[in-house]
Every structure is written in structure tokens, then in C-alpha cells.
Amino acid sequence: MPLRVLLLSLTALVLSACATPPGKHERSYPQQPGSRPGTPTAPPRPGLPSEPVPGVPSPLPPAAPEMVPQEPIVVTPPPPSAPRSAEAVSGQAVTSLVRQARSQRAAGQPQQAQASLERALRIEPRNYFVWSAMAQAYLDQKNYDQAESVAQKSNSLARGNVYAELENWKTIRAARAARGDASGAQAAQDRVAALQAAVAGAAP
Amino acid sequence: MAPRKLKAFILSSLLLVLSVGLVAFSAYLLSLDKRVRDLFAGARWQLPAQVYAAPAELYPGLNLEKDTLRHELARLGYRESAELQGPGTYAVTKAALQVQTRAFDFWDGPQPSLQLGIKWSEDGNVGEVYDLEAGAPRDIVRLDPMLIGSIYPKQGEDRVLVKLSEVPELMTKGLLAVEDQGFRHHFGVSPKGILRASIANMRAGRVVQGGSTLTQQLVKNFFFGSEQTWQRKINEAFMSVLLEVHYSKDEILEAYLNEVHLGQDGNRAVHGFGLGAQFYFNKPLGELQPHEVALLVGLVKGPSFYNPRRNPKRALERRNLVLDVFREEGLITEPEHAAAIKLPLGLAGGRSGVERYPAFVELVKRQLEQQYRQEDLVSEGLRIFTTLEPRAQESLERRISAAMPQLEKARKMKEDTLEAAGVVTSVDGGEVLALVGGRDTRYAGFNRALDSRRSIGSLAKPFVYLTALMHPDRFNVYSILPDEPITLEQAGAKPWSPMNYDRQLHGPQPLVNALAQSYNLPTVYLGLQFGPKATRDTLVAAGYSGNAAPVPSMFLGAVEISPLEVAQMYGTLAAGGYQASLSSIRQVQTLDRKPLSQAQIKLKQTLPEGPVYLLNWTMQSVLTQGTARSAYSVLPGDRAYAGKTGTTDDYRDSWFAGFGADRVAVIWVGRDDNKPTGLSGANGALPIWSQVMKDLNARGLDPVPPPDVEEQLVDPASGLKADEGCPGARSVPYIQGRAPEQYAPCAHAAESAPMQWLRDIFE
Numbered sequence: 001m002p003l004r005v006l007l008l009s010l011t012a013l014v015l016s017a018c019a020t021p022p023g024k025h026e027r028s029y030p031q032q033p034g035s036r037p038g039t040p041t042a043p044p045r046p047g048l049p050s051e052p053v054p055g056v057p058s059p060l061p062p063a064a065p066e067m068v069p070q071e072p073i074v075v076t077p078p079p080p081s082a083p084r085s086a087e088a089v090s091g092q093a094v095t096s097l098v099r100q101a102r103s104q105r106a107a108g109q110p111q112q113a114q115a116s117l118e119r120a121l122r123i124e125p126r127n128y129f130v131w132s133a134m135a136q137a138y139l140d141q142k143n144y145d146q147a148e149s150v151a152q153k154s155n156s157l158a159r160g161n162v163y164a165e166l167e168n169w170k171t172i173r174a175a176r177a178a179r180g181d182a183s184g185a186q187a188a189q190d191r192v193a194a195l196q197a198a199v200a201g202a203a204p
Numbered sequence: 205m206a207p208r209k210l211k212a213f214i215l216s217s218l219l220l221v222l223s224v225g226l227v228a229f230s231a232y233l234l235s236l237d238k239r240v241r242d243l244f245a246g247a248r249w250q251l252p253a254q255v256y257a258a259p260a261e262l263y264p265g266l267n268l269e270k271d272t273l274r275h276e277l278a279r280l281g282y283r284e285s286a287e288l289q290g291p292g293t294y295a296v297t298k299a300a301l302q303v304q305t306r307a308f309d310f311w312d313g314p315q316p317s318l319q320l321g322i323k324w325s326e327d328g329n330v331g332e333v334y335d336l337e338a339g340a341p342r343d344i345v346r347l348d349p350m351l352i353g354s355i356y357p358k359q360g361e362d363r364v365l366v367k368l369s370e371v372p373e374l375m376t377k378g379l380l381a382v383e384d385q386g387f388r389h390h391f392g393v394s395p396k397g398i399l400r401a402s403i404a405n406m407r408a409g410r411v412v413q414g415g416s417t418l419t420q421q422l423v424k425n426f427f428f429g430s431e432q433t434w435q436r437k438i439n440e441a442f443m444s445v446l447l448e449v450h451y452s453k454d455e456i457l458e459a460y461l462n463e464v465h466l467g468q469d470g471n472r473a474v475h476g477f478g479l480g481a482q483f484y485f486n487k488p489l490g491e492l493q494p495h496e497v498a499l500l501v502g503l504v505k506g507p508s509f510y511n512p513r514r515n516p517k518r519a520l521e522r523r524n525l526v527l528d529v530f531r532e533e534g535l536i537t538e539p540e541h542a543a544a545i546k547l548p549l550g551l552a553g554g555r556s557g558v559e560r561y562p563a564f565v566e567l568v569k570r571q572l573e574q575q576y577r578q579e580d581l582v583s584e585g586l587r588i589f590t591t592l593e594p595r596a597q598e599s600l601e602r603r604i605s606a607a608m609p610q611l612e613k614a615r616k617m618k619e620d621t622l623e624a625a626g627v628v629t630s631v632d633g634g635e636v637l638a639l640v641g642g643r644d645t646r647y648a649g650f651n652r653a654l655d656s657r658r659s660i661g662s663l664a665k666p667f668v669y670l671t672a673l674m675h676p677d678r679f680n681v682y683s684i685l686p687d688e689p690i691t692l693e694q695a696g697a698k699p700w701s702p703m704n705y706d707r708q709l710h711g712p713q714p715l716v717n718a719l720a721q722s723y724n725l726p727t728v729y730l731g732l733q734f735g736p737k738a739t740r741d742t743l744v745a746a747g748y749s750g751n752a753a754p755v756p757s758m759f760l761g762a763v764e765i766s767p768l769e770v771a772q773m774y775g776t777l778a779a780g781g782y783q784a785s786l787s788s789i790r791q792v793q794t795l796d797r798k799p800l801s802q803a804q805i806k807l808k809q810t811l812p813e814g815p816v817y818l819l820n821w822t823m824q825s826v827l828t829q830g831t832a833r834s835a836y837s838v839l840p841g842d843r844a845y846a847g848k849t850g851t852t853d854d855y856r857d858s859w860f861a862g863f864g865a866d867r868v869a870v871i872w873v874g875r876d877d878n879k880p881t882g883l884s885g886a887n888g889a890l891p892i893w894s895q896v897m898k899d900l901n902a903r904g905l906d907p908v909p910p911p912d913v914e915e916q917l918v919d920p921a922s923g924l925k926a927d928e929g930c931p932g933a934r935s936v937p938y939i940q941g942r943a944p945e946q947y948a949p950c951a952h953a954a955e956s957a958p959m960q961w962l963r964d965i966f967e
Binding site for chain 2: 111112122146150
């Protein structure tokens with residue numbers, strides 16, 4: 001072991017002697033093909049029309065990696081401080097509107113619930129619990145594409161909040177099942193299971 | 205046959221014929237009567253669709269100063285008084301405001317009139333909303349929304365309905381003097397009138413008066429086209445008499461004032477003096493001067509023959525003739541007549557400037573057609589709830605109107621040469637909050653926000669950079685791009701050799717810097733890595749609906765897009781790649797309060813979140829260090845905004861598009877004739893944008909990266925990994941696993957770095 005360390009440091013010494021001294025690194029910027037100063041003016045790789053371009057609109061939201069889980073999904077249990085419902089992150093007005101929407105939904109008035117949630121979103125446009133509830137209101141109205149898109153948007157805004165994500169994946173599962181997308185629904189179910197496990201792990 | 209018998213026979217046959225005729229005639233009259241009543245009542249009372257702005261919400265925590273609320277209430281027509289005096293009144297004390305709201309049927313349910321006390325907390329936000337009758341605080345209440353227009357969505361005509369009491373006396377008396385002097389006395393037709401008209405015409409040697417009564421004209425307008433046959437003439441006469449039987453003179457006159465045909469606006473017929481006043485003079489009927497009244501009255505005789513825009517000379521003669529009649533009838537004095545007759549026609553405006561926010565209402569009309577079923581829109585009395593936020597609209601209008609003369613003066617341009625357009629939208633909901641189609645915001649003319657497609661110049665660059673950032677294996681925000689001359693051979697055209705705006709070369713540039721300074725050459729280089737088609741695909745994913753050919757000049761913005769669509773595209777960026785289709789309509793309701801169903805997908809993810817986050821981070825540098833630095837002389841320095849300046853060849857178009865966490869705003873300044881203005885994006889559009897964003901109190905961007913983005917300390921000089929050894933190190937976002945691993949020369953860790961690979965081998 002000490003021998004290895006000695007050998008290492010020796011080699012390092014020798015090597016660093018031939019290295020360019022610091023301060024002359026201008027010509028060795030990393031990882032841009034063709035970006036070195038002095039390369040010909042003509043484009044090095046003109047065109048490349050066959051290059052796959054992500055982000056091109058597709059009828060469905062872009063295939064998230066979640067849809068083809070190669071390995072079991074593991075979600076870290078949330079910290080005890082993680083907000084669990086809209087009430088924990090919303091102001092007074094939004095809380096009131098979210099409650100109103102809940103009772104409208106329960107009363108079988110998803111359209112009214114949607115209107116209340118839209119009001120709430122105008123006040124707090126990035127409240128992921130409100131977006132999550134909105135996805136459910138779309139699901140109730142059998143607007144499955146919107147339900148899934150809105151749930152995905154809530155996931156994006158949730159920045160890892162397990163409780164919101166769990167609700168969203170349940171919505172996505174239901175939306176996909178209703179559209180007849182069995183494998184997609186199964187993938188969502190795997191997510192739901194992993195998130196439920198994480199939530200259970202967090203339970204005090 | 206005896207003569208007596210013959211006489212009796214003739215008499216009885218005559219009686220028979222007469223009674224048969226009488227029965228037939230009665231049946232004929234009855235059928236006419238039904239037609240008259242149905243059509244007249246229907247046409248007269250047909251309800252236009254009511255268009256409402258977004259209602260103001262009041263709740264604790266709302267960022268709204270007392271004076272702003274006061275202003276808001278005044279705009280809604282609330283009356284200030286010492287104490288509440290019923291719905292639509294308010295009272296202001298030192299620390300609080302009391303208001304009695306009007307009851308309103310919202311689309312999601314009614315809200316009764318409420319007596320509210322509003323208090324402010326120390327931070328200047330609303331602290332409490334208190335229900336004075338219930339004696340309890342309220343979480344959230346709405347004010348009744350402002351009515352911003354009345355439209356007939358499915359008719360090729362607009363109308364500004366006027367009540368007889370609102371019409372200036374000169375107008376009604378003058379109209380009767382010229383068109384039907386016996387109106388108050390005749391029974392629908394006027395043999396005397398016909399006689400008098402003939403005499404007057406003979407004396408004048410030409411037709412100065414018409415023989416038909418107003419009632420006849422109205423009937424003709426209602427029921428018949430311009431075709432004149434004897435049968436129609438007879439029907440017309442009988443129906444006029446019937447109309448007089450059923451309705452009072454005032455009712456008939458009012459209907460006439462609203463029905464009379466006064467001109468043609470493209471494929472829209474201009475009916476009624478209310479709309480006519482807007483169409484020809486861009487002001488309400490009540491504000492017309494005698495010479496303007498005379499022109500409108502004169503037009504009744506033949507709106508196309510006397511079309512003042514096409515035949516100004518003929519129209520002027522006609523107007524002066526009408527002014528003569530006014531004088532003869534004692535409606536105007538001799539001096540008034542003398543003054544009026546010297547005035548030019550004084551035409552102003554152009555199209556129907558009916559609404560308070562005509563450019564916005566125009567968008568509403570178009571989106572109604574696109575998003576709703578045709579058969580739903582014909583039902584009368586629709587209520588259209590829009591997304592217009594009066595405060596945002598007011599700011600946008602005011603800032604644009606104020607900037608135009610300032611810019612003209614500063615650039616020594618002729619007055620009224622510059623034009624502008626602007627759009628404000630909400631980030632996550634995609635609601636159009638404000639829209640201005642030109643510097644004259646009350647004039648419903650050419651709507652530049654919707655219809656002016658201009659080169660977007662450097663506004664296209666972010667989409668080139670985004671295309672590159674979507675390939676994290678090849679590009680990150682600190683990738684070094686060459687700033688060197690490029691020449692592209694093009695089939696069948698001159699070789700293309702773009703240059704930087706300053707015609708200088710700046711040496712290799714980090715990607716973030718190249719965008720911040722809006723350098724052209726690094727952008728073209730970057731664009732060519734993936735080709736113009738890839739850039740166009742990114743533009744389309746963001747919301748571009750056009751079909752421009754994918755050519756390299758697209759990298760520098762040689763693509764023409766309307767301001768509204770630019771707002772859509774930048775809105776997709778602002779929302780992290782989630783595209784919310786821009787809409788101006790929240791809800792449409794039928795007369796019996798049923799919502800119309802809407803055929804529109806509102807939200808979908810069209811761009812990947814991680815790369816969009818990197819791009820938005822990069823676009824913040826445009827404002828902090830780049831071409832839009834001056835924005836922070838207006839905006840608060842502790843809030844992060846992202847945006848891009850756009851300047852086209854020879855300074856023909858000046859653009860700025862940008863956003864914070866909750867608002868997107870796009871401003872365009874230029875000339876309708878597409879001549880150079882000398883204005884760059886930074887000195888034309890940007891100041892307006894900054895002021896509007898400040899007025900809106902737009903929130904700064906949240907610095908929370910999405911899950912697939914990590915942040916690392918980087919040495920800006922080299923774009924390499926930094927540690928405490930690097931003085932100017934900054935935290936830079938990368939797609940997970942794509943941050944540079946190599947240490948910058950300044951880093952303490954750099955000394956030992958070369959050993960890393962060796963260590964990897966041994967361990």
C-alpha cells in the first residue's frame with residue numbers, strides 16, 4: 001500500500017512536469033466538438049437533419065422515462081417537514097377556494113370546481129397542490145389528455161414533493177386507463193406504488 | 205233583364221267581390237301585421253353579447269394599494285360618498301375603505317351585494333376584508349366585472365345601440381327636417397310629404413328631399429332590400445301604417461336611429477348613428493359638432509354615393525346643403541352655420557371604434573369563432589367573460605402612448621410616424637391580460653398585435669440556443685463558441701456572410717455571453733450544428749404556427765411573427781416548456797346561465813423542462829449583463845427576469861420579449877411602412893417593457909431547478925469547475941451528469957487534478 005502511494009506520487013510528479021502550466025488552458029476548453037478557436041469557418045457538421053430533436057410536439061406528452069421502468073422505482077421517503085396538502089402551502093384565499101372546489105367536486109360539480117381552482121391559480125400560479133386538484137377536476141370531466149398534462153405540470157412544479165406526486169400519478173394512472181393505454185397505466189401504477197411506499201416510510 | 209234587376213245584380217256582385225276582397229285584404233293585412241310585429245320586435249330587442257373584463261378579487265394578502273383600489277372602483281363607476289349609500293358606492297377613511305358591491309351573477313354562481321370593510325396591513329398589502337353585515341371576515345370576494353363591449357358575434361355588423369334620450373337634439377330635429385318633415389303628424393305614409401318633396405326638388409333642380417317617410421324607410425331597411433317593385437312599394441306602405449298603429453313615434457324614431465344604413469366597412473355594414481359616429485369621427489354621438497351631425501344626416505340619402513372617404517367633394521356639398529336646411533329650420537344660428545360651412549369633413553378613426561378596448565375585443569371575437577361552435581354563437585344575450593385585466597391594460601396603453609412621442613422627439617422623427625403593439629399574458633394560465641394594437645388605443649383599426657407579422661430578429665436566437673441545449677452531451681451554458689466570419693454558399697443565391705451588429709469579432713465566447721450580447725456569428729455557428737430545420741422545430745414546439753422555409757437566416761430571425769404569437773412562444777419558455785394556449789376567453793354563458801362548451805386543448809408539454817431552465821437562466825444574463833442591462837434602471841434589482849432584445853436589419857423593428865415568474869410581456873415598435881426607425885430593441889421596446897413589468901409588479905423567476913438539473917460552481921473565465929480558489933465563481937445549472945468535471949486553473953483542486961485519471965486506474 002505505501003508502495004502504491006509512493007509510485008502514484010512519483011508518476012504524478014513526472015506527469016505534472018510535462019503538463020501545461022496553469023494559466024495556459026485557453027486552448028483546451030472541454031467537450032465542444034469543433035469549437036476550438038482556429039477551426040475552419042465552414043460549419044464542421046452542417047445540417048444533420050437526421051439528428052433526433054426532442055421537444056417536437058407530439059400528440060401525447062413526451063414519453064417520460066417513467067413509462068419504461070427498467071429497474072424498480074425507489075423514491076426516498078419525504079422529510080417530516082414536507083407539505084402534505086394545499087392547506088400547508090397556500091394563503092388564506094387559496095385555501096378557501098381549494099376547500100370550495102373540494103366540496104363542489106364531492107357534490108358532482110367538477111366544472112364549478114374547475115372554476116374555483118382557476119381562481120386559486122390566478123392568485124398562486126405555481127401552487128402544485130392546486131394544479132393537482134385541477135388535474136382531478138379534468139379527470140372528473142373525462143378530459144383525460146388535459147388531466148394527464150396538468151398532473152405532469154403539477155409534478156414539475158412540485159419539485160419532488162411526494163404527496164403531490166402521489167396524487168398526480170393516481171390521476172395519470174386513471175387517465176391512461178380510461179384512454180385504453182394499459183401499459184401506460186401500469187407504468188403509472190408502478191410509480192404510485194413506489195410513492196406510496198415512500199409516504200409509508202415517512203409516516204411518523 | 206230589367207234595368208232595375210241589372211242594377212241589383214251589379215250591386216250584389218260588387219258587394220260579393222268587395223266582401224271577398226275585404227276578406228282577402230284582411231288576411232293580407234293580418235299576415236303583414238304579424239310580420240311587422242315579429243320582425244320589428246325581434247330586431248329591436250335583440251340582445252347583443254355582453255363582454256366582461258376579469259373581475260377584481262379582494263382578499264387578505266392582495267398586493268393592492270388603497271389608491272389603486274379607489275381608482276379601480278371609479279373605473280367601475282362606483283360613487284365615492286361619506287358613507288355607503290347602496291350598491292355601487294364606497295367611502296374612504298384614513299386607514300380603511302368601505303365598499304358596497306353590486307350583486308353579480310358570476311359564471312360559477314351569484315354573489316349578492318356585500319358591504320365590505322377593507323383594511324391594509326403594514327406591508328401595504330390588503331390586511332383584512334370584513335363583511336360589515338355578517339360581522340365576520342371574508343377569505344375572498346369579487347367585485348362585479350367591467351363591461352367592456354357589446355357585440356353581435358355572428359352577424360356581419362356591429363352596432364352601438366343608442367337611446368333616443370342620448371341623441372343630440374340637432375341630430376333628431378335635423379334628421380326630421382331633411383328626411384321627413386311631417387313625421388310627427390303622418391300615419392306612416394305622407395301624401396303631403398311626397399308633394400312637398402317633389403316641389404322642393406323641382407325648385408332646387410335636383411333631388412334634395414325624399415318622398416318616403418322615416419317609417420317607410422325603416423320598413424324598407426328592415427324587410428326589403430334595395431330592389432323596388434310595385435308590389436314591394438305597396439307592402440311597404442301598408443306595413444308602415446301598421447307599424448304606426450303598434451308603436452309610438454319615439455319608438456319608431458329610436459329604431460330608425462339605430463337601424464339606418466350609413467356605410468360599409470369592408471364586409472361589415474355600418475348601421476345606426478351610434479356606430480356611424482364612431483366609424484366616421486371616432487367619438488360618441490353626444491360629442492358631435494354641427495358639421496359632423498350634418499354629414500351623418502346627409503349620408504342617409506346614399507351612404508355609398510356620398511361616401512366621404514371615397515367621394516369627399518360630393519360628401520362636402522351634401523353636408524353643406526344639410527347645414528343650409530339646419531339654418532333655414534332655425535336649428536343652428538347664422539354664425540354657427542357660417543363657421544360650420546368652412547370646416548373640412550373632419551373624418552377620424554376608421555373602423556368601428558365601438559369598445560373601450562377594441563384591440564382586445566377583436567381578439568375575443570376571433571377566438572369565439574375558433575373555439576366555439578357556430579350554432580352556439582347565434583343565441584342572443586350571451587355573456588362572455590374575458591381575461592382582460594383592466595390594470596394591466598391601462599399600464600400597457602399608457603406606457604406605449606407615452607413612449608411614442610418621446611421616441612420620435614429623441615430620434616428627431618416626424619410626429620406620428622412610429623407605431624407600436626404590445627401583449628401581456630399570464631405565465632402558467634396562458635391568459636391574455638392586456639393587448640394593444642397600435643398607439644391610438646381607442647381606435648379599432650389595424651391590429652398590429654394580431655395581424656402585423658414582422659421579422660423577429662434576435663428574438664429567434666433563444667430558440668437556436670435551446671435547440672443546442674437540448675443536446676446536453678454537446679452543449680451547456682458555458683460551452684465556448686467561436687465568433688468568426690462564416691460564409692455559406694446557397695444554391696441559386698449570393699453566398700450569405702452574416703456579421704455581428706457592431707461589425708466586430710469578439711473572440712471565442714461562452715454560450716451564455718454570446719446570447720446575452722446577441723452576437724450573430726456564434727449564433728449562426730450554433731444553429732448550423734443542428735441545422736435550420738431543428739431550429740424551426742423548436743420554434744414550432746414553442747408555439748410558432750407559420751411555415752417559414754428552414755434556411756440559416758432563420759437563426760438570426762428572418763421569420764415573420766405577430767406580437768401575440770411571440771407572447772405564446774416566450775410563454776412556453778416561461779412556463780418551463782408547458783405550452784398553455786393563449787386565450788382571451790374564460791367562459792361563455794347563454795342567457796339562461798348555461799356555459800358553452802369549448803373545444804380547446806389548454807395545456808401540453810412541448811419542450812423539455814431541463815434545457816428550458818438552462819435557457820431561461822441564460823436569458824437572465826441578457827438583462828443583468830447583456831443588451832438589456834438598462835432594464836434594471838427601472839426594475840427592482842432583487843428580482844430575476846429573463847428576456848431578449850430584437851433588432852432587425854437597418855433598425856426596422858425594435859422588439860423586446862421577456863418574462864418573470866407570473867407575467868410575459870412582448871413589445872414591438874416600428875413603422876407601418878417598414879422603414880428604418882434607428883431604434884434597437886434596447887432603446888425602443890425595452891423601456892416600455894420594463895415600465896410595464898414594473899407597473900404589474902411582476903414576480904421574479906424562482907431559482908429552483910427542475911429534478912434533472914444540477915448546479916455547480918463554475919469559473920466564468922474558463923467555464924470549468926471552480927472552488928473557493930476562484931474569485932468570480934458562480935453557480936451554474938447543468939443537465940444532471942453534464943457539469944464539467946475538469947477544474948479551472950484558478951481552483952485549488954486544479955493542482956492535483958491531473959492525477960485523477962491515474963487514481964481511477966489504480967483504484
